[in-house]
Amino acid sequence: MTAPKALVEVKDLKKYFPVRKGIFRRETVQVKAVDGVTFDVFERETLGLVGESGCGKSTTGNTILRLHKPTAGTVSYDGVDLSGLQGEELRQMRQHVQMIFQNPYASLNPRLTVGQIVAEPLHTFRSDMSSREREEKVQELLRLVGLSPAFINRYPHEFSGGQRQRIGIARALALEPAFIVCDEPIAALDVSIQAQVVNLLRRLQKQLGLTYLFISHDLSMVRYISDRVAVMYLGKIVEIAEKKTLYHDPLHPYTQSLLSAVPVADPKRERSRQRIILKGDVPSPVNPPQGCNFNTRCPLVFDRCFVEEPELREAAPGHWCACHLVE
């Protein structure tokens, strides 16, 4: 068996946002949204990125695609360092890496027809296409995501949330990218519609050989769709492993409590489950705790956690964890 090839390599990526105050807009403090994350996304896999709101998972996705300029660190796609690219080079790179957004109501221009929305990337990057070819391509894309090509002249407001998300997926696929960041693609959808969209994403992955970074707070759905899963807390990755390992044998106390907090749709199991209920709230990323940043809520905290920050270490082959209890 050959080792899987890393399509996207993220190394010590940091993104800090300045907070400006006072009449001179002086930079007073920084929000450390992403504070040194390192991981690879292998070719044709789905890497799930989970965490609670404010943990930096979306900022990580945006920074990988260079929608934000990283404060430090590198992101390379297929061997090319994206973090250093500028101007035309960066623009050309964008064809290969695409994004599916959370809110299908805000991410489609209400004044464009479905056909215009899906054709927009083609106008930008495939200007040599004739309008006839373009229209055929758009129809093919709509069929691919399970929409009727007859919808081509309709406007986004005529569609339901699930259908709009399909339009967004068709747009993301227009340039035949290899890597797609899916940023909470089902969070805004009703329960009965979520499964439709997730099934579609899985089918497209198989059919087109896509690689996904699937950002979500829904741990059940991430278990279903991912091959490997990374858990973020306050701007850092606390654990990353094969899906089976992470869900069966989580090592980090945060992962353990997060998994135990997710309700399961089975009353009998619910009654017998041991829940680890965390105390308090996530601290502010402006002023994260010294040492391990989980030390304010960790049920297993001890002296060392307050003075020394745990590094992300390989506890077992392919299973990385950042905790002093796991050596």
Add this chain to the structure above:
Amino acid sequence: MPELLEVEGLKTEFNTADGIVKAVNGISYSLDEGEILGIVGESGSGKSVSVLSLLQLLPQPPAFIKGGRAMFAGRDLLKMTTKEIQSVRGNQIAVIFQDPMTSLNPVLKIGKQIGEALQLHLGLSKQQARQRSIELLNHVGIPMAEQRVDQYPHQLSGGMRQRVMIAMGLSCNPRLLIADEPTTALDVTIQAQIIELVRSLQEETGMAVIWITHDLGVVAGLADNVIVMYSGYMVEYAPVDDLFEDPRHPYTLGLLTSLPDVEEDTATELNAVRGKPPDLTKLPPGCPFAPRCDYVIDKCLADNPPLLQIGKANHLAACWVDIIESEKT
């Protein structure tokens, strides 16, 4: 347990520019003292409207309660005057909402907002109300309550604000707490805290709870009985174990099989419910779920099935087809 609330044939409509939206189409259920009832449904299923109608919390117009009665402790809530219902709301029936930021007043201190109900319903003095507010904040697990009582809502996190709402709700020892998606805006670890809090408070006070949510998992761990709603109709009602083990409405079954499990692997493709929920201004003449249903027969397109008892006691479903016996069409 004696009966606390009995709703019969409740019907609520909204007049909108697009036509009449039939949000709740004649639902009936009862709730005992100390019972936890879960109401599950997707957006637009009428789960919130059905409960807000009871408390006259919907602005009329555009909302119209077209029929039904709601007997609470022997009196019809729907027939009460504004003054009468005000003496029930916040006193015997408390409500907590999804978004604690918009349901708290941003320019009033926490203590003042909790104290308001205490002064109004229990006739406490300002000093007594403040003292009691601090006790209540302690009770719902807010640290440093003496300081928090003088803070404003924006100084608290989402989870803390929901605790404040619960403290307010509990201030007058209600007999019924209505929780309208109280954890939807919260993270999963904070959701676990809030559910645990409500459960322990319920055990301690013996109040009844109606918990409205779209999350079947939350209901599984919390409720005694569950109502499943779809486009303004009750499609199934059952004790919680029955509903999850032996769902009898195709919609309930579809929802349950479309959910991946955090504890177990899902080997096959998720069983997605096809199509989308109907437009509530143009409900089909038959069963509202028929266009999406895997078990549909001709009769479903013409007549809407009533909610009838099936097999076991206390288990009701609105479906013409016996989904245990029938094949998928």
